[in-house]
Amino acid sequence: PLLLVTAAGLVHVQFGNVNFPVVFQLLIGSIPGVLMGSRLSTRIPTFYLRVLISVLIMLSGIKLIDFI
Numbered sequence: 001p002l003l004l005v006t007a008a009g010l011v012h013v014q015f016g017n018v019n020f021p022v023v024f025q026l027l028i029g030s031i032p033g034v035l036m037g038s039r040l041s042t043r044i045p046t047f048y049l050r051v052l053i054s055v056l057i058m059l060s061g062i063k064l065i066d067f068i
Contacts, residue, residue: 012018041049
């Protein structure tokens with residue numbers, strides 16, 4: 001899958017379909033979030049992680065419905 005995603009990404013870059021300022025803004029939050037999340041996920045009990053993820057998905061769905 002990684003090879004396929006890399007190839008598809010390069011094709012999008014080649015055709016100019018990548019908005020690099022947006023990509024960089026997303027990376028600014030994504031990289032620290034991934035690092036912190038991976039460390040926290042090993043320290044928080046599984047039950048609380050499931051509850052937290054469930055609440056976040058539910059809130060995202062509510063926000064999406066409210067947006068429509």
